Amino acid sequence: MSEQKSPQDVNTQKTESPENHKRRDYLHWDDYFMATSLLSAKRSKDPVTQVGACIVDSQNRIVAIGYNGFPRNCSDDEFPWSKAQKGTQDFNPLEDKKMYVVHAEANAILNSNGMRLTGTRLYTTLFPCNECAKLIIQVGISQVLYLSDKYAEKPTYRASKRMLDAVGVAYKRHVPQQKKIIIDFENFLEEDPNSSLGLNDLHLK
Numbered sequence: 001m002s003e004q005k006s007p008q009d010v011n012t013q014k015t016e017s018p019e020n021h022k023r024r025d026y027l028h029w030d031d032y033f034m035a036t037s038l039l040s041a042k043r044s045k046d047p048v049t050q051v052g053a054c055i056v057d058s059q060n061r062i063v064a065i066g067y068n069g070f071p072r073n074c075s076d077d078e079f080p081w082s083k084a085q086k087g088t089q090d091f092n093p094l095e096d097k098k099m100y101v102v103h104a105e106a107n108a109i110l111n112s113n114g115m116r117l118t119g120t121r122l123y124t125t126l127f128p129c130n131e132c133a134k135l136i137i138q139v140g141i142s143q144v145l146y147l148s149d150k151y152a153e154k155p156t157y158r159a160s161k162r163m164l165d166a167v168g169v170a171y172k173r174h175v176p177q178q179k180k181i182i183i184d185f186e187n188f189l190e191e192d193p194n195s196s197l198g199l200n201d202l203h204l205k
């Protein structure tokens with residue numbers, strides 16, 4: 001004979017069901033903003049280093065995002081994506097991407113459309129260079145969170161830290177709580193069997 005459930009048991013069962021309480025594996029704020037920066041970096045055409053940045057206010061609202069790329073209307077197909085090699089026969093400084101690329105952090109600042117950025121936080125996938133540090137300081141960003149500092153030994157990055165230290169802009173490497181976030185469009189494509197979109201999964205590692 002099956003056991004009868006008291007109304008109390010039924011209630012307990014209801015509260016224990018995963019659908020009745022808060023999800024536990026939700027994204028934490030810092031991971032969320034860094035993942036947003038990583039997603040933005042996916043827009044970059046730079047074949048070597050794709051950088052993304054995201055500016056967030058004190059109420060955890062994203063106020064701007066950006067990635068590294070050429071200025072508006074400077075064609076991705078005409079301007080150089082390579083680095084000019086000093087000492088080579090055909091060395092031409094005008095054929096170097098660094099002459100033209102707007103860094104992700106600078107683009108994020110510019111994309112904020114003149115909004116007041118005092119006290120905001122900047123999430124960037126790569127530590128800001130000296131030129132971006134100048135902008136960060138001038139607009140009043142108070143904290144920088146970064147994922148990689150692969151160019152730490154270069155003078156431009158040491159100069160960046162010198163300026164940020166001098167004025168008290170805090171910076172720290174973000175250590176993600178969630179090691180992997182997968183954006184999977186497939187579930188949504190399955191909802192529409194007639195869809196002919198051939199989208200690949202986007203894996204953020």
Ligand SMILES: Nc1ccn([C@H]2C[C@H](O)[C@@H](COP(=O)(O)O)O2)c(=O)n1
Nearest residue numbers: 048049051068101103104127128129
């Ligand atoms: N904090 C940074 C540093 C670099 N970038 C951009 C500039 C270039 O497009 C690329 C670096 O290229 P690489 O020297 O690694 O060939 O990343 C940036 O947006 N933000």
